Amino acid sequence: MNRRIIAAIDGSQAGLAAADWAARQALYRRVPLSLVHVSCAQPPREAIPVSTSSPEGEVSRLISEKTHRDMIHIDLDVLTVQLAGNPRRVLLHEAADAEMLVLGSRPLTITKGFLPGSLGLYLAAHSDRPVIIVRKPEETAAGGSARASTVVLGLDPESQADELVDFSFRTAQAAGASLRIVVAAAPPVFPLHHFVPVSPEERVQLESRERPALERILKGWSEKFPELRVDAAITVGHADEVLVDATQSADLVVVGRRRAVGPHHLGAIAHAVLHHASCSVAVVPHD
Template sequence: MPRTVTVGLDGSPESRAAADWAAREAKLRGLPLKLVNVWEPVPEPIAQAPLLGPETHQHWSERIPREAAEELRAAHPEVDVLIKHVTGRPAEVLTDAAKDAEPLVLGSRGLSGVGGFMVGSVGLAVVAHAECPVVLVRAEGDTSGTGSTVPPSRPVVLGLDTRAPDDTLIGFAFEAAVLHGASLRVVHGWNEPPYIAYGLPPDLELNARLGAEEAAAVSEVLRPWRQKFPTVDVVEDSLSGKAANRLVDASAEASLVVVGRRIRRSPLGAHIGPITHAVLHHATAPVAVVPHD
Protein backbone atom coordinates (compact mmCIF):
# COMPACT_ATOMS: atom_id res chain seq x y z
CA MET A 1 0.00 0.00 0.00
CA PRO A 2 1.16 3.59 -0.63
CA ARG A 3 2.93 5.29 2.27
CA THR A 4 1.30 8.27 3.98
CA VAL A 5 1.96 10.61 6.87
CA THR A 6 -0.89 9.53 9.14
CA VAL A 7 -2.41 11.40 12.06
CA GLY A 8 -4.97 10.31 14.64
CA LEU A 9 -7.68 12.96 14.84
CA ASP A 10 -10.33 13.22 17.57
CA GLY A 11 -11.18 16.93 17.33
CA SER A 12 -9.18 18.01 20.40
CA PRO A 13 -6.78 20.98 20.18
CA GLU A 14 -3.92 18.53 20.65
CA SER A 15 -4.95 16.36 17.71
CA ARG A 16 -5.50 19.48 15.57
CA ALA A 17 -1.98 20.63 16.39
CA ALA A 18 -0.73 17.15 15.50
CA ALA A 19 -2.60 17.31 12.19
CA ASP A 20 -1.03 20.66 11.32
CA TRP A 21 2.45 19.32 12.19
CA ALA A 22 1.75 16.22 10.13
CA ALA A 23 0.62 18.31 7.14
CA ARG A 24 3.93 20.19 7.15
CA GLU A 25 5.76 16.87 7.46
CA ALA A 26 3.80 15.44 4.52
CA LYS A 27 4.80 18.45 2.40
CA LEU A 28 8.49 17.92 3.24
CA ARG A 29 8.29 14.20 2.47
CA GLY A 30 6.16 14.59 -0.65
CA LEU A 31 3.56 12.18 0.74
CA PRO A 32 -0.22 12.33 1.17
CA LEU A 33 -1.63 13.15 4.60
CA LYS A 34 -4.15 10.69 6.01
CA LEU A 35 -6.52 11.75 8.80
CA VAL A 36 -7.69 8.74 10.79
CA ASN A 37 -10.75 9.28 12.94
CA VAL A 38 -11.99 6.44 15.11
CA TRP A 39 -15.64 6.14 16.04
CA GLU A 40 -15.93 3.99 19.13
CA PRO A 41 -19.56 2.83 19.52
CA VAL A 42 -21.14 4.28 22.63
CA PRO A 43 -22.15 1.99 25.52
CA GLU A 44 -25.71 0.68 25.42
CA PRO A 45 -27.09 2.90 28.26
CA ILE A 46 -25.84 6.03 26.50
CA ALA A 47 -27.03 4.79 23.12
CA GLN A 48 -30.59 4.78 24.47
CA ALA A 49 -30.45 8.48 25.44
CA PRO A 50 -32.55 10.56 23.01
CA LEU A 51 -29.90 13.27 22.44
CA LEU A 52 -26.79 11.12 22.72
CA GLY A 53 -27.71 8.10 20.63
CA PRO A 54 -25.28 6.34 18.30
CA GLU A 55 -26.47 8.23 15.20
CA THR A 56 -25.81 11.60 16.84
CA HIS A 57 -22.43 10.48 18.12
CA GLN A 58 -21.39 9.12 14.74
CA HIS A 59 -22.58 12.28 12.95
CA TRP A 60 -20.32 14.50 15.06
CA SER A 61 -17.49 12.01 14.84
CA GLU A 62 -17.62 12.08 11.02
CA ARG A 63 -17.85 15.87 10.98
CA ILE A 64 -14.51 16.25 12.81
CA PRO A 65 -12.22 14.88 10.07
CA ARG A 66 -14.26 16.50 7.29
CA GLU A 67 -13.89 19.99 8.76
CA ALA A 68 -10.24 19.39 9.68
CA ALA A 69 -9.50 18.26 6.12
CA GLU A 70 -11.04 21.44 4.70
CA GLU A 71 -8.89 23.60 6.99
CA LEU A 72 -5.73 21.67 6.17
CA ARG A 73 -6.33 21.79 2.42
CA ALA A 74 -6.75 25.55 2.65
CA ALA A 75 -3.60 25.96 4.76
CA HIS A 76 -1.52 23.41 2.80
CA PRO A 77 -2.91 23.32 -0.78
CA GLU A 78 0.08 21.34 -2.04
CA VAL A 79 -0.70 18.40 0.28
CA ASP A 80 -3.13 15.66 -0.73
CA VAL A 81 -5.38 15.17 2.34
CA LEU A 82 -7.18 11.86 2.75
CA ILE A 83 -9.80 10.85 5.32
CA LYS A 84 -10.27 7.46 6.91
CA HIS A 85 -13.18 7.00 9.31
CA VAL A 86 -13.05 3.70 11.20
CA THR A 87 -15.23 2.04 13.82
CA GLY A 88 -13.38 0.28 16.63
CA ARG A 89 -11.09 0.77 19.57
CA PRO A 90 -8.80 3.79 19.03
CA ALA A 91 -5.55 2.14 20.18
CA GLU A 92 -6.10 -0.91 17.98
CA VAL A 93 -7.17 1.09 14.93
CA LEU A 94 -4.27 3.54 15.17
CA THR A 95 -1.74 0.76 15.72
CA ASP A 96 -3.06 -0.92 12.58
CA ALA A 97 -2.91 2.40 10.68
CA ALA A 98 0.77 2.68 11.61
CA LYS A 99 1.58 -0.19 9.23
CA ASP A 100 1.29 2.20 6.26
CA ALA A 101 2.41 5.37 8.06
CA GLU A 102 5.62 7.34 7.63
CA PRO A 103 5.30 8.39 10.44
CA LEU A 104 2.19 8.17 12.62
CA VAL A 105 1.44 11.44 14.46
CA LEU A 106 -0.62 11.85 17.65
CA GLY A 107 -1.42 14.73 19.99
CA SER A 108 -0.38 15.01 23.65
CA ARG A 109 -1.94 17.27 26.25
CA GLY A 110 -0.17 19.79 28.47
CA LEU A 111 -0.86 19.77 32.19
CA SER A 112 -1.35 23.31 33.48
CA GLY A 113 0.96 24.16 36.35
CA VAL A 114 2.73 20.81 36.19
CA GLY A 115 6.05 20.08 34.50
CA GLY A 116 4.73 17.40 32.23
CA PHE A 117 2.25 16.34 29.56
CA MET A 118 -0.54 13.82 29.33
CA VAL A 119 0.17 11.23 26.68
CA GLY A 120 -2.87 9.15 27.64
CA SER A 121 -3.54 5.43 27.58
CA VAL A 122 -4.31 5.35 23.85
CA GLY A 123 -1.11 7.19 22.92
CA LEU A 124 1.04 5.01 25.15
CA ALA A 125 -0.53 1.83 23.77
CA VAL A 126 0.10 2.95 20.19
CA VAL A 127 3.70 3.98 20.94
CA ALA A 128 4.31 0.61 22.60
CA HIS A 129 2.97 -1.46 19.70
CA ALA A 130 3.30 0.55 16.45
CA GLU A 131 5.64 -0.80 13.80
CA CYS A 132 6.66 2.66 12.56
CA PRO A 133 7.98 5.82 14.25
CA VAL A 134 5.28 7.61 16.25
CA VAL A 135 5.50 11.38 16.79
CA LEU A 136 3.76 12.97 19.78
CA VAL A 137 2.87 16.66 19.32
CA ARG A 138 1.37 19.01 21.91
CA ALA A 139 -0.76 22.09 21.25
CA GLU A 140 1.59 24.32 23.30
CA GLY A 141 -1.27 26.24 24.86
CA ASP A 142 -2.90 26.98 21.50
CA THR A 143 -6.61 26.15 21.62
CA SER A 144 -7.38 27.32 18.10
CA GLY A 145 -6.49 23.91 16.72
CA THR A 146 -3.83 25.22 14.36
CA GLY A 147 -0.87 24.37 16.54
CA SER A 148 2.33 26.36 16.66
CA THR A 149 5.15 26.43 14.17
CA VAL A 150 8.58 25.52 15.56
CA PRO A 151 11.35 27.71 14.06
CA PRO A 152 13.26 25.62 11.48
CA SER A 153 16.59 26.79 12.93
CA ARG A 154 16.06 24.66 16.04
CA PRO A 155 18.02 21.40 16.01
CA VAL A 156 16.79 17.84 15.91
CA VAL A 157 17.84 16.17 19.17
CA LEU A 158 18.82 12.49 19.29
CA GLY A 159 19.09 10.49 22.49
CA LEU A 160 22.05 8.12 22.02
CA ASP A 161 22.97 5.02 24.02
CA THR A 162 26.59 4.28 23.13
CA ARG A 163 26.40 0.81 24.66
CA ALA A 164 23.65 -0.31 22.30
CA PRO A 165 23.52 2.10 19.33
CA ASP A 166 20.92 1.25 16.70
CA ASP A 167 21.18 2.13 13.01
CA THR A 168 17.41 2.54 12.60
CA LEU A 169 17.22 5.13 15.35
CA ILE A 170 20.34 7.05 14.33
CA GLY A 171 19.38 6.97 10.65
CA PHE A 172 15.94 8.37 11.41
CA ALA A 173 17.47 11.30 13.32
CA PHE A 174 19.97 12.16 10.56
CA GLU A 175 17.28 11.93 7.89
CA ALA A 176 14.99 14.16 9.97
CA ALA A 177 17.76 16.75 10.23
CA VAL A 178 18.22 16.69 6.44
CA LEU A 179 14.48 16.84 5.84
CA HIS A 180 13.99 19.82 8.15
CA GLY A 181 17.18 21.60 7.16
CA ALA A 182 18.31 21.53 10.79
CA SER A 183 21.41 20.66 12.74
CA LEU A 184 21.54 17.47 14.79
CA ARG A 185 22.32 17.60 18.50
CA VAL A 186 23.26 14.20 19.89
CA VAL A 187 22.69 13.91 23.64
CA HIS A 188 24.31 11.14 25.67
CA GLY A 189 23.94 10.93 29.45
CA TRP A 190 26.33 9.02 31.69
CA ASN A 191 26.46 8.53 35.44
CA GLU A 192 29.37 9.48 37.66
CA PRO A 193 30.54 6.97 40.30
CA PRO A 194 28.24 7.09 43.36
CA TYR A 195 30.53 9.05 45.65
CA ILE A 196 27.75 10.70 47.62
CA ALA A 197 26.19 7.37 48.53
CA TYR A 198 29.41 6.45 50.32
CA GLY A 199 29.99 9.89 51.81
CA LEU A 200 33.13 10.43 49.74
CA PRO A 201 34.21 13.63 47.95
CA PRO A 202 34.11 13.48 44.13
CA ASP A 203 37.27 12.40 42.33
CA LEU A 204 37.63 15.19 39.77
CA GLU A 205 40.44 13.46 37.91
CA LEU A 206 38.42 10.26 37.57
CA ASN A 207 35.34 12.21 36.47
CA ALA A 208 37.36 13.98 33.79
CA ARG A 209 38.75 10.69 32.51
CA LEU A 210 35.32 9.05 32.44
CA GLY A 211 33.87 12.10 30.67
CA ALA A 212 36.58 11.92 28.00
CA GLU A 213 35.94 8.21 27.48
CA GLU A 214 32.19 8.72 27.15
CA ALA A 215 32.67 11.60 24.69
CA ALA A 216 35.05 9.46 22.63
CA ALA A 217 32.45 6.67 22.53
CA VAL A 218 29.86 9.10 21.13
CA SER A 219 32.28 10.30 18.44
CA GLU A 220 33.10 6.71 17.47
CA VAL A 221 29.44 5.78 17.03
CA LEU A 222 28.74 8.88 14.95
CA ARG A 223 31.84 8.75 12.74
CA PRO A 224 30.30 6.68 9.89
CA TRP A 225 27.09 8.70 10.06
CA ARG A 226 28.96 11.99 9.69
CA GLN A 227 30.53 10.52 6.56
CA LYS A 228 27.16 9.36 5.23
CA PHE A 229 25.50 12.74 5.93
CA PRO A 230 28.30 15.28 5.40
CA THR A 231 25.89 18.23 5.07
CA VAL A 232 24.41 17.74 8.56
CA ASP A 233 25.92 19.94 11.26
CA VAL A 234 26.34 17.58 14.23
CA VAL A 235 26.82 18.73 17.82
CA GLU A 236 27.87 16.05 20.32
CA ASP A 237 26.81 16.48 23.95
CA SER A 238 28.11 13.82 26.33
CA LEU A 239 26.91 14.98 29.73
CA SER A 240 27.01 13.50 33.21
CA GLY A 241 23.59 12.89 34.71
CA LYS A 242 20.42 11.01 33.88
CA ALA A 243 19.84 10.70 30.14
CA ALA A 244 16.12 11.46 30.47
CA ASN A 245 16.81 14.74 32.29
CA ARG A 246 19.38 15.79 29.71
CA LEU A 247 16.98 15.07 26.84
CA VAL A 248 14.13 16.96 28.50
CA ASP A 249 16.43 19.95 29.01
CA ALA A 250 17.54 19.79 25.37
CA SER A 251 13.92 19.63 24.17
CA ALA A 252 13.40 23.28 25.16
CA GLU A 253 15.48 24.33 22.15
CA ALA A 254 14.61 21.46 19.79
CA SER A 255 12.36 21.15 16.76
CA LEU A 256 12.10 17.38 17.31
CA VAL A 257 13.41 14.92 19.92
CA VAL A 258 14.20 11.42 18.67
CA VAL A 259 14.28 8.49 21.09
CA GLY A 260 14.07 4.74 20.68
CA ARG A 261 11.87 1.88 21.78
CA ARG A 262 13.39 -1.56 21.78
CA ILE A 263 11.05 -4.14 20.29
CA ARG A 264 10.54 -6.93 22.80
CA ARG A 265 8.71 -9.98 21.49
CA SER A 266 7.69 -11.52 24.79
CA PRO A 267 4.46 -12.82 26.33
CA LEU A 268 4.61 -9.95 28.83
CA GLY A 269 3.76 -7.46 26.09
CA ALA A 270 5.41 -4.31 24.76
CA HIS A 271 7.57 -2.02 26.83
CA ILE A 272 8.42 1.63 26.16
CA GLY A 273 11.41 1.95 28.48
CA PRO A 274 11.95 4.41 31.36
CA ILE A 275 13.94 7.03 29.43
CA THR A 276 11.53 7.19 26.51
CA HIS A 277 8.57 7.20 28.91
CA ALA A 278 10.03 10.16 30.83
CA VAL A 279 10.80 12.10 27.63
CA LEU A 280 7.27 11.54 26.32
CA HIS A 281 5.77 13.03 29.46
CA HIS A 282 8.16 15.96 29.96
CA ALA A 283 9.71 17.08 26.67
CA THR A 284 8.39 20.39 25.35
CA ALA A 285 9.13 19.64 21.66
CA PRO A 286 7.50 17.00 19.45
CA VAL A 287 8.90 13.56 20.28
CA ALA A 288 9.52 10.81 17.73
CA VAL A 289 9.66 7.28 19.17
CA VAL A 290 11.45 4.92 16.78
CA PRO A 291 10.99 1.14 17.27
CA HIS A 292 14.10 -0.93 16.74
CA ASP A 293 15.55 -4.38 17.46
Protein backbone atom coordinates in the same frame (compact mmCIF):
# COMPACT_ATOMS: atom_id res chain seq x y z
CA MET B 1 5.52 -0.87 3.67
CA ASN B 2 2.66 1.37 2.65
CA ARG B 3 4.58 4.64 2.42
CA ARG B 4 2.30 7.06 4.23
CA ILE B 5 2.22 9.06 7.41
CA ILE B 6 -0.79 8.80 9.71
CA ALA B 7 -2.11 11.62 11.88
CA ALA B 8 -4.77 10.76 14.43
CA ILE B 9 -7.28 13.60 14.68
CA ASP B 10 -10.15 14.34 17.06
CA GLY B 11 -11.26 17.88 16.23
CA SER B 12 -9.09 19.49 18.91
CA GLN B 13 -6.29 22.02 18.47
CA ALA B 14 -3.89 19.30 19.60
CA GLY B 15 -5.12 17.09 16.78
CA LEU B 16 -4.67 19.94 14.30
CA ALA B 17 -1.11 20.48 15.51
CA ALA B 18 -0.42 16.78 14.99
CA ALA B 19 -1.89 16.91 11.48
CA ASP B 20 0.19 19.93 10.51
CA TRP B 21 3.40 18.41 11.91
CA ALA B 22 2.69 15.19 10.02
CA ALA B 23 1.99 17.17 6.84
CA ARG B 24 5.41 18.82 6.97
CA GLN B 25 7.08 15.44 7.27
CA ALA B 26 4.95 13.97 4.48
CA LEU B 27 5.87 16.84 2.15
CA TYR B 28 9.58 16.33 2.73
CA ARG B 29 9.41 12.55 2.49
CA ARG B 30 7.11 12.77 -0.56
CA VAL B 31 4.56 10.37 0.86
CA PRO B 32 0.76 10.66 1.31
CA LEU B 33 -0.79 11.78 4.56
CA SER B 34 -3.73 9.94 6.13
CA LEU B 35 -5.94 11.83 8.58
CA VAL B 36 -7.60 9.17 10.70
CA HIS B 37 -10.54 9.84 12.99
CA VAL B 38 -11.78 6.97 15.13
CA SER B 39 -15.32 7.00 16.47
CA CYS B 40 -15.67 4.85 19.57
CA ALA B 41 -19.25 5.50 20.73
CA GLN B 42 -19.89 1.75 20.62
CA PRO B 43 -16.55 0.31 19.50
CA PRO B 44 -16.87 -3.00 17.65
CA ARG B 45 -14.26 -5.72 17.91
CA GLU B 46 -12.74 -4.82 14.54
CA ALA B 47 -12.25 -1.48 12.80
CA ILE B 48 -15.00 -0.69 10.33
CA PRO B 49 -15.70 2.35 8.13
CA VAL B 50 -18.13 4.77 9.74
CA SER B 51 -21.45 5.17 7.99
CA THR B 52 -21.85 8.81 6.97
CA SER B 53 -25.60 8.52 7.58
CA SER B 54 -25.10 7.84 11.29
CA PRO B 55 -24.68 10.69 13.84
CA GLU B 56 -21.14 9.59 14.74
CA GLY B 57 -20.34 9.27 11.06
CA GLU B 58 -21.41 12.86 10.40
CA VAL B 59 -19.32 14.11 13.32
CA SER B 60 -16.33 12.15 12.09
CA ARG B 61 -16.73 13.55 8.57
CA LEU B 62 -16.96 17.13 9.83
CA ILE B 63 -13.88 16.73 12.01
CA SER B 64 -11.88 15.28 9.13
CA GLU B 65 -12.97 17.98 6.69
CA LYS B 66 -12.26 20.81 9.13
CA THR B 67 -8.82 19.45 9.95
CA HIS B 68 -8.01 19.19 6.25
CA ARG B 69 -9.16 22.80 5.68
CA ASP B 70 -7.26 24.19 8.65
CA MET B 71 -3.96 22.53 7.84
CA ILE B 72 -1.24 24.96 6.84
CA HIS B 73 -0.07 22.78 3.96
CA ILE B 74 -2.48 21.94 1.16
CA ASP B 75 -0.12 20.92 -1.68
CA LEU B 76 -0.15 17.35 -0.46
CA ASP B 77 -1.88 14.05 -1.17
CA VAL B 78 -4.23 13.80 1.81
CA LEU B 79 -6.64 10.97 2.53
CA THR B 80 -9.24 11.35 5.28
CA VAL B 81 -10.38 8.14 6.93
CA GLN B 82 -13.28 7.71 9.37
CA LEU B 83 -13.33 4.45 11.29
CA ALA B 84 -15.27 3.00 14.21
CA GLY B 85 -13.65 0.78 16.79
CA ASN B 86 -11.39 0.71 19.80
CA PRO B 87 -8.94 3.60 19.17
CA ARG B 88 -5.99 1.60 20.49
CA ARG B 89 -6.58 -1.37 18.20
CA VAL B 90 -7.63 0.72 15.20
CA LEU B 91 -4.65 3.09 15.27
CA LEU B 92 -2.22 0.27 16.01
CA HIS B 93 -3.56 -1.62 13.00
CA GLU B 94 -3.50 1.45 10.73
CA ALA B 95 0.08 2.28 11.73
CA ALA B 96 1.43 -1.22 11.21
CA ASP B 97 2.62 -0.54 7.67
CA ALA B 98 3.00 3.26 7.83
CA GLU B 99 6.16 5.33 8.20
CA MET B 100 4.99 6.87 11.45
CA LEU B 101 1.95 7.63 13.60
CA VAL B 102 1.43 11.18 14.85
CA LEU B 103 -1.02 12.33 17.51
CA GLY B 104 -1.54 15.35 19.71
CA SER B 105 -1.03 16.02 23.38
CA ARG B 106 -2.23 18.49 25.96
CA PRO B 107 -0.07 20.42 28.45
CA LEU B 108 -0.15 19.92 32.18
CA THR B 109 -1.20 22.98 34.15
CA ILE B 110 0.34 22.17 37.53
CA THR B 111 3.57 20.29 36.99
CA LYS B 112 6.25 20.58 34.37
CA GLY B 113 5.74 18.55 31.23
CA PHE B 114 2.69 17.43 29.33
CA LEU B 115 0.17 14.65 29.31
CA PRO B 116 0.45 12.14 26.46
CA GLY B 117 -2.65 10.33 27.69
CA SER B 118 -3.26 6.61 27.98
CA LEU B 119 -3.77 6.27 24.22
CA GLY B 120 -0.44 7.89 23.40
CA LEU B 121 1.41 5.84 26.01
CA TYR B 122 -0.20 2.63 24.77
CA LEU B 123 0.66 3.30 21.14
CA ALA B 124 4.23 4.34 21.96
CA ALA B 125 4.71 1.10 23.88
CA HIS B 126 3.02 -1.23 21.37
CA SER B 127 3.54 0.16 17.89
CA ASP B 128 6.30 -1.25 15.72
CA ARG B 129 6.49 2.10 13.93
CA PRO B 130 7.66 5.48 15.31
CA VAL B 131 5.02 7.27 17.38
CA ILE B 132 5.19 11.05 17.73
CA ILE B 133 3.33 12.93 20.45
CA VAL B 134 3.06 16.52 19.23
CA ARG B 135 2.57 19.68 21.24
CA LYS B 136 1.31 22.87 19.68
CA PRO B 137 4.23 25.19 18.79
CA GLU B 138 3.25 27.82 21.37
CA GLU B 139 3.35 25.13 24.06
CA THR B 140 6.92 24.03 23.32
CA ALA B 141 9.87 25.40 25.20
CA ALA B 142 11.27 27.07 22.10
CA GLY B 143 7.86 28.37 20.99
CA GLY B 144 7.54 30.53 17.89
CA SER B 145 7.60 28.87 14.49
CA ALA B 146 5.83 25.60 13.87
CA ARG B 147 9.06 24.51 12.18
CA ALA B 148 11.35 22.88 14.69
CA SER B 149 14.57 24.75 15.38
CA THR B 150 16.29 21.90 17.17
CA VAL B 151 15.72 18.15 17.24
CA VAL B 152 17.36 16.35 20.14
CA LEU B 153 18.34 12.69 19.81
CA GLY B 154 18.99 10.75 22.98
CA LEU B 155 21.53 8.10 22.02
CA ASP B 156 23.60 5.29 23.47
CA PRO B 157 26.61 5.31 21.09
CA GLU B 158 27.31 1.63 21.73
CA SER B 159 23.87 0.51 20.57
CA GLN B 160 23.27 -0.49 16.98
CA ALA B 161 20.26 1.76 16.61
CA ASP B 162 20.41 2.72 12.93
CA GLU B 163 16.60 3.08 12.75
CA LEU B 164 16.68 5.59 15.59
CA VAL B 165 19.53 7.62 14.08
CA ASP B 166 18.06 7.53 10.56
CA PHE B 167 14.68 8.75 11.82
CA SER B 168 16.32 11.62 13.71
CA PHE B 169 18.43 12.82 10.80
CA ARG B 170 15.55 12.66 8.32
CA THR B 171 13.09 14.32 10.67
CA ALA B 172 15.46 17.16 11.50
CA GLN B 173 16.16 17.77 7.82
CA ALA B 174 12.45 17.74 6.99
CA ALA B 175 11.77 20.30 9.73
CA GLY B 176 14.57 22.61 8.63
CA ALA B 177 16.09 22.05 12.06
CA SER B 178 19.49 21.39 13.49
CA LEU B 179 20.14 18.06 15.19
CA ARG B 180 21.70 17.78 18.62
CA ILE B 181 22.84 14.33 19.71
CA VAL B 182 22.81 13.98 23.48
CA VAL B 183 24.71 11.18 25.21
CA ALA B 184 24.38 10.55 28.93
CA ALA B 185 27.52 9.20 30.58
CA ALA B 186 26.22 7.36 33.62
CA PRO B 187 27.98 8.17 36.89
CA PRO B 188 29.18 5.34 39.14
CA VAL B 189 26.49 3.51 41.12
CA PHE B 190 27.15 3.07 44.83
CA PRO B 191 25.40 0.85 47.41
CA LEU B 192 22.13 2.22 48.79
CA HIS B 193 22.11 4.81 45.97
CA HIS B 194 24.29 7.24 47.91
CA PHE B 195 24.98 10.41 45.96
CA VAL B 196 28.70 10.97 45.49
CA PRO B 197 29.74 14.04 43.50
CA VAL B 198 31.76 13.30 40.37
CA SER B 199 35.17 14.97 40.37
CA PRO B 200 36.37 16.92 37.32
CA GLU B 201 38.85 14.15 36.54
CA GLU B 202 36.17 11.47 36.73
CA ARG B 203 33.90 13.58 34.55
CA VAL B 204 36.56 13.79 31.86
CA GLN B 205 37.08 10.02 32.02
CA LEU B 206 33.37 9.29 31.73
CA GLU B 207 32.99 11.61 28.76
CA SER B 208 36.10 10.21 27.05
CA ARG B 209 34.69 6.71 27.31
CA GLU B 210 31.68 7.65 25.16
CA ARG B 211 33.44 9.91 22.65
CA PRO B 212 35.01 7.43 20.15
CA ALA B 213 31.74 5.63 19.38
CA LEU B 214 29.89 8.95 19.16
CA GLU B 215 32.44 10.38 16.72
CA ARG B 216 32.09 7.33 14.48
CA ILE B 217 28.33 7.83 14.36
CA LEU B 218 28.70 11.54 13.65
CA LYS B 219 31.13 10.95 10.81
CA GLY B 220 29.08 8.26 9.10
CA TRP B 221 25.68 9.93 9.28
CA SER B 222 26.89 13.46 8.63
CA GLU B 223 28.28 12.25 5.32
CA LYS B 224 24.78 11.05 4.38
CA PHE B 225 23.22 14.38 5.38
CA PRO B 226 25.90 16.96 4.53
CA GLU B 227 23.54 19.95 4.65
CA LEU B 228 22.22 19.19 8.12
CA ARG B 229 23.79 21.04 11.03
CA VAL B 230 24.69 18.49 13.69
CA ASP B 231 26.33 18.88 17.07
CA ALA B 232 26.80 16.51 19.97
CA ALA B 233 27.06 16.76 23.72
CA ILE B 234 28.18 14.22 26.31
CA THR B 235 26.75 14.96 29.74
CA VAL B 236 27.49 13.08 32.94
CA GLY B 237 24.22 12.07 34.57
CA HIS B 238 21.27 9.73 34.43
CA ALA B 239 19.84 9.43 30.93
CA ASP B 240 16.26 10.42 31.76
CA GLU B 241 17.34 13.56 33.63
CA VAL B 242 19.88 14.54 30.97
CA LEU B 243 17.32 14.18 28.16
CA VAL B 244 14.51 15.99 29.94
CA ASP B 245 16.88 18.87 30.63
CA ALA B 246 17.94 18.95 26.96
CA THR B 247 14.31 19.40 25.85
CA GLN B 248 14.14 22.87 27.41
CA SER B 249 15.64 24.40 24.27
CA ALA B 250 14.25 21.94 21.70
CA ASP B 251 11.07 21.38 19.73
CA LEU B 252 11.34 17.61 19.39
CA VAL B 253 13.19 14.94 21.34
CA VAL B 254 13.71 11.47 19.88
CA VAL B 255 14.11 8.46 22.17
CA GLY B 256 14.40 4.77 21.38
CA ARG B 257 12.50 1.71 22.50
CA ARG B 258 14.25 -1.64 22.20
CA ARG B 259 12.18 -4.34 20.54
CA ALA B 260 14.32 -7.03 22.15
CA VAL B 261 13.17 -6.01 25.64
CA GLY B 262 9.59 -6.84 24.72
CA PRO B 263 6.91 -5.83 22.25
CA HIS B 264 4.89 -4.02 24.90
CA HIS B 265 7.72 -2.42 26.87
CA LEU B 266 8.13 1.35 26.77
CA GLY B 267 11.21 1.64 28.97
CA ALA B 268 11.93 3.90 31.92
CA ILE B 269 13.75 6.57 29.91
CA ALA B 270 11.07 6.91 27.24
CA HIS B 271 8.36 6.92 29.91
CA ALA B 272 10.09 9.70 31.85
CA VAL B 273 10.69 11.79 28.74
CA LEU B 274 7.06 11.42 27.59
CA HIS B 275 5.83 12.79 30.90
CA HIS B 276 8.39 15.49 31.64
CA ALA B 277 9.80 16.76 28.33
CA SER B 278 9.22 20.39 27.45
CA CYS B 279 8.64 19.62 23.78
CA SER B 280 7.16 17.07 21.40
CA VAL B 281 8.41 13.50 21.73
CA ALA B 282 9.12 10.76 19.19
CA VAL B 283 9.45 7.16 20.38
CA VAL B 284 11.23 5.02 17.80
CA PRO B 285 11.37 1.21 18.16
CA HIS B 286 14.67 -0.35 17.15
CA ASP B 287 16.51 -3.68 17.36
